Amino acid sequence: MPPPPVPPATPKNNKRRKTAAETVTPTKPPPLTPTPSAVKIISSSSPMQPLTPSQTEPRPAEPHATNAPLHTPEGSRIVAYPPNGVIDAAANKASLMLPTTTTETLLKEACAHLIKIDPKLTTVIEKHHCKLFSPEGLQEEIDPFRSLVSGIMAQQVSGAAAKSIKNKFIALYPSCTNATHPNVFPSPHEVAASDVSFLRTAGLSQRKAEYVQGLAEKFAAGELSAEMLARASDEEVMEKLVAVRGLGRWSVEMFMCFALKRMDVFSTGDLGVQRGMAAYMGRDVGKLKAKGGKWKYMGEKEMLEISEKFTPYRTLFMWYMWRIEDVDIDAIQGD
Secondary structure (H helix, E strand, C coil), rough: CCCCCCCCCCCCCHHHHHHHHHHHHHCCCCEEEEEEEEEEHHHCCCCCCCCCCHHHHHCCCCCCCCCCCEECCCCEECCCCCCCCCHHHHHCCCCCCCCCCCCCCCHHHHHHHHHHHCCHHHHHHHHHHCHHHHHCCCHHHHHHHHHHHHHHHHHCCCCCHHHHHHHHHHHHHHHHCCCCCCCCCCCHHHHHCCCCHHHHCCCCCHHHHHHHHHHHHHHCCCCCCHHHHHCCHHHHHHHHHHHCCCHHHHHHHHHHHHHHCCCCCCCCCCCCCCCCHHHHCCCCCCHHHEECEECCCHHHHHHHHHHHHHCHHHHHHHHHHHHHHHHHHHHHHCC
């Protein structure tokens, strides 16, 4: 009698190899920004008191200055240029010239510049209103210390986790829970005086707690201030902030764009900008593959060469690169 048939062996090794291959090759592109929650939390404005008539007046605005009003720990409001057109002593010392552009006209002039350089951008500009640099957006007051601390908290975590950590962090300080006159956020001096172990009780990692404390020390010592961030050059702001532990170049670029509202910042390391620029140049981004396990839609040199002609409004150009795939690309590419 012949032996019973032996069932075929399950190709376990082949299955494992296939699974391994699938994990190496991404099946879909990554999010449009490395950490989208960080951008949202960085750009959140301080809760605003009703604006006085003088605060709603158009102010001089300039691409290489901070166009957002900044809130100081003492509760004052700092602007690069006051509405009355009078430059104070600090601004004179920084050799600031009074620009003719205002917060009412900045966005309109910037859009006109982009369209003049490339009329094919008209479609995406008309479809997407950029509230960030609108007259209303430029009235939103930003606390730079709060914004930078919030950005550190949001690094590599979800938006919900970042919000939870931030709320716990604020609750650590009695000045923020005072029922009569609560502060919106603890002051740099309060945070600098706190132990790292105390900061960690809000849910911060050891490293992030050290970053937050170090940043607070810089503000408390006057090395960083709302006044400096309002009036310093783009290069000086970048140099000062990347020297702080926990603030990389991308984080500083996003802070300069979305919090300070500076108009000539351009991030070559942002995946969303890379992807949008590749689409803008007529490339099929759906067919672009990851190289060496990392996504790279366009090289830095090419991105800088393309964006240079949109100076001094590269921030707005970058903002539209994030949104360019939301419109009919054929209408943008033209012939």
